[in-house]
Amino acid sequence: MTRSKCTAIGVLALLALLPAAPAGASALLPGDTGTVPTFLGPFSSVPPVTFLFDSGVTTVTFGPAGSQVTVRFGEDIIKDPFAPLFSCGADCLDFVLQTQMVSGPAGATVVLNSISMNTFGTSAVDVGWLLDSATYHAPSGVDRGPLGDVVTFDFSPGIPTGASVDTSQILVIRTDRTSFSPQNFVGFSATITFADGSTATPSVLYSVQTEPVPEPSTMMLVAGGALLGALGRRRRAARN
Numbered sequence: 607m608t609r610s611k612c613t614a615i616g617v618l619a620l621l622a623l624l625p626a627a628p629a630g631a632s633a634l635l636p637g638d639t640g641t642v643p644t645f646l647g648p649f650s651s652v653p654p655v656t657f658l659f660d661s662g663v664t665t666v667t668f669g670p671a672g673s674q675v676t677v678r679f680g681e682d683i684i685k686d687p688f689a690p691l692f693s694c695g696a697d698c699l700d701f702v703l704q705t706q707m708v709s710g711p712a713g714a715t716v717v718l719n720s721i722s723m724n725t726f727g728t729s730a731v732d733v734g735w736l737l738d739s740a741t742y743h744a745p746s747g748v749d750r751g752p753l754g755d756v757v758t759f760d761f762s763p764g765i766p767t768g769a770s771v772d773t774s775q776i777l778v779i780r781t782d783r784t785s786f787s788p789q790n791f792v793g794f795s796a797t798i799t800f801a802d803g804s805t806a807t808p809s810v811l812y813s814v815q816t817e818p819v820p821e822p823s824t825m826m827l828v829a830g831g832a833l834l835g836a837l838g839r840r841r842r843a844a845r846n
């Protein structure tokens with residue numbers, strides 16, 4: 607990502623100086639809808655984490671001709687850095703997402719309504735979000751499919767295009783999993799309102815090949831616009 611608002615602006619302080627983000631308290635059972643995700647604190651409060659997978663920046667365009675929407679996103683899989691929530695403790699896996707609404711049809715108004723991920727089966731799931739920027743959008747609620755595999759973050763009235771307001775906060779799915787599948791899907795749903803008042807609702811499921819990061823290591827998160835995978839922009843801890 608080359609836009610200045612997404613440029614890293616500094617390395618976080620030493621872990622010893624950082625308060626741990628609070629444990630989540632928004633358990634999400636199969637079939638649950640409208641669950642309010644836990645605010646886990648500012649992004650700057652997160653201590654160093656162990657990365658197991660980093661998707662990097664991915665751009666996805668979806669919808670039929672004349673109704674195409676483009677988003678950028680990233681996904682990371684990390685070992686849970688917060689106060690223990692499940693019995694697996696620090697070995698539990700967190701799935702982290704962040705998305706930017708890039709564009710829609712010329713002359714139309716477009717908003718991103720939801721961001722989804724599947725890979726959870728019947729695992730225990732707790733949902734939350736981290737504050738990355740005051741102008742970014744926090745989820746209004748979270749749903750889980752009846753079989754448990756799909757978790758969907760909803761945004762009302764939606765994430766629009768436009769500098770400083772086109773991005774989700776950092777979405778965190780905490781689980782009791784200790785391993786992850788070689789593939790999962792990230793989904794997006796948008797609403798387009800054309801000048802004549804007509805609407806379209808394109809959606810997509812995008813396949814992510816979750817190959818592990820070679821020699822996973824503990825890294826400092828980089829503050830300020832860690833966009834597109836939330837934790838995707840990072841550097842090794844220079845201080846410990």
